[in-house]
Amino acid sequence: MRQKSFLSGNFKGYNLASFQKDLLAGVVVGVIAIPLGMAFAIASGVKPEYGIYTTIIAGIIIALFGGSKFQIGGPTGAFIPILFGIVMVYGYENLLIAGFLAGIMLTLMGFFRLGTLIKFIPKSVTIGFTSGIAIIIFVGQIANFLGLSGVEKKESFHENILEIASNIGTINVYSVIIAGICLATVLLTPKVFPKVPGPLIGLVISTIVASVFFADQVPTIGSAFGAIPNTLPQFRIPDVTWDNVVLMMKPALIIALLGGIESLLSAVVADGMTNTKHNSNKELVGQGLANMITPLFGGIPATGAIARTATNIKNGAVSPISGVIHSLVVLLILLLFAPYASSIPLASMAPILMVVAWNMSERHVFMHVLKTRTGDSLILIVTFLLTIFVDLTAAVEVGLILAIVLFTKRMSENLVTAKALPNLDTDDKKVETGVVNDAHDCPQIAIFNVEGPLFFGAAMTFEHTIMNTINYKPKVLLLRMGKVPFIDITGESSLASIVRDFNKHGVVLLSGLSDQTKVMLNKTGLYDTIGEENIFAHTGEAINHALTKLDRNKCLGCKHFAFNECTQLSQSTTADPKGQEPLSTI
Structure with a gap:
């Protein structure tokens, strides 16, 4: 000293x-x-x-x-x-x-x-x-x-x-x-x-x-x-x-x-x-x-x-x-x-x-x-x-x-997990929670804004919110975690549980991870489980990747129009995505 x-x-x-x-x-x-x-x-x-x-x-x-x-x-x-x-x-x-x-x-x-x-x-x-x-x-x-x-x-x-x-x-x-x-x-x-x-x-x-x-x-x-x-x-x-x-x-x-x-x-x-x-x-x-x-x-x-x-x-x-x-x-x-x-x-x-x-x-x-x-x-x-x-x-x-105990309760209440989509009525097409409704929600891509510390006091609520909301089994789950300042081992465990469950029928994508979150996921091995190819710095890149994972047959006739590309996808005459150029998005 x-x-x-x-x-x-x-x-x-x-x-x-x-x-x-x-x-x-x-x-x-x-x-x-x-x-x-x-x-x-x-x-x-x-x-x-x-x-x-x-x-x-x-x-x-x-x-x-x-x-x-x-x-x-x-x-x-x-x-x-x-x-x-x-x-x-x-x-x-x-x-x-x-x-x-x-x-x-x-x-x-x-x-x-x-x-x-x-x-x-x-x-x-x-x-x-x-x-x-x-x-x-x-x-x-x-x-x-x-x-x-x-x-x-x-x-x-x-x-x-x-x-x-x-x-x-x-x-x-x-x-x-x-x-x-x-x-x-x-x-x-x-x-x-x-x-x-x-x-x-x-x-x-x-x-x-x-x-x-x-x-x-x-x-x-x-x-x-x-x-x-x-x-x-x-x-x-x-x-x-x-x-x-x-x-x-x-x-x-x-x-x-x-x-x-x-x-x-x-x-x-x-x-x-x-x-x-x-x-x-x-x-x-x-x-x-x-x-x-x-x-x-x-x-x-x-x-x-x-x-x-x-x-x-x-x-x-x-x-x-x-x-x-x-x-x-x-x-x-x-x-x-x-x-x-x-x-x-x-x-x-x-x-x-x-x-x-x-x-x-x-x-x-x-x-x-x-x-x-x-x-x-x-x-x-x-x-x-x-x-x-x-x-x-x-x-x-x-x-x-x-x-x-009271601090933990307050912090857990600060965690917000809500479904989101790009707001197509704005110039920047910002991903927002207020635009999702029954008539406007992609059946194959579920996007969630996660905001707040993902720790032991909020982990269970986080997991239940996502699993209860996506019981229709979408093909892609995108978690926007740019506003998650830190994650502890309990939060990581809940995220790992979601990943294990979702990977049985689809893929989990992450975007905007903080340095602390990356370190934690690397220490536990969850980063490799998700795959570096499924982790993105920006939401736009993640959505572009998500669109390549779609079942194009399910897009035919879809009226939700959650993304700019939905008009083209819903009217497409082919169900084979191979060989197509990547679809542009926000």
Whole structure:
């Protein structure tokens, strides 16, 4: 996989002014990433410092080794339901193993150049599961927002709803006040101070209010998870066994697929904002390396963060240095201010995640797709509901299968197989379908216009249409296939069946074959079965050849007059075609 060198690719023309822009962007994004990193970790069922470690380590690796100049990597909201489910079922240690395995998978996906496969995932599927994840995140924060006590975290969505409902009587008014202050600050800060990170300001103000007025009245990070250490993460290899590897293979695949999808979507967003082009395969390798190394320091799975990447660009970033600076800012704040983070109320984290969920829901796009009332609407709803009530794996699998089925149905409907004849009333005598009727249809030559892909979804209809239409056994069957862009093995099989059946009493002619169709017919041997002498580049040549195959006795007295030559043929006094000059036609 040949790549541009790191320096020439990302730092060409880099200077002091560029560094100043990267420094500003990196500082802003780093400040924003701190509350998000802790919030995503807590919502995923792990300690908040693990989210900070992920932001530091994965952020640097993704910036340096990824395929986008502007990508900001770290923990994201999309991972929350998946990681929480893994922690609930398998435990934190196995989450580290799953993250490491996902990193290997992502790296291999990059090396095998699978980055471009992102374009084959329908938007209705991505919007469906993204909106479903947003609902799960939002609902998952209701308990902390209201300060409910006695709520047990469950793996399934409906069980969590029941837990909230059964404990609704334990609302903590102080938590609601703190959450309301933080929410108001997060929403209002961008309107008053656009350059100031609202989540951080919301955390600071609500934490100060809680500490001064409601001390010991609301749960905090410290009371729930203990103090956040202001030290560097320690290197530690997880306890890996073969049984654990096998056990975590499927969760790892889910992490890898979602991480790959989200990171590449983020890179596409960055391309649109900067008029650049990312390297999708290199991006997957960068994501893979990050997810292989981060678990060794206790970090959780990471991917490209769309919102933080967009913020990075809006603040003037020009190179991956901004991503490195963002991680170093988080590291510096961890070392200097970690003890103070223990005082942050859980109620302050809830509205931050709720706003993240609201923003990632893509509600406008969701409603737009829904209003189309097409197959995409069905895919969207199915993926959305399965994400919420089953899991992301089932949602994506069923969504993709449903998309393939509906696509196949649409494509099969595009195949048109209809009888045609030259339109003798026009100057060019173009072969058209609209001129065939009971009184104007050659009894010996059947011409069909075949238009559209001849593949497994349309092959049976194609075969039945022709065989049912020509049950009167014409002598020549001419298939005009100039508008068949491709044929698969099922389509070839149906064509072969027609040829075998028809060759018992007549001959099959083909015209206008595409290069792909010729290659397929040659590979299967059907080209030789039909015979090169019966395959033509143009319809006119095929019709001339077809006229030489006629039984002239049957032409006598014929009143259909399908071709220019029919007048002569119907009045001919001889039934022996030998020695005659070829009849001219269109």
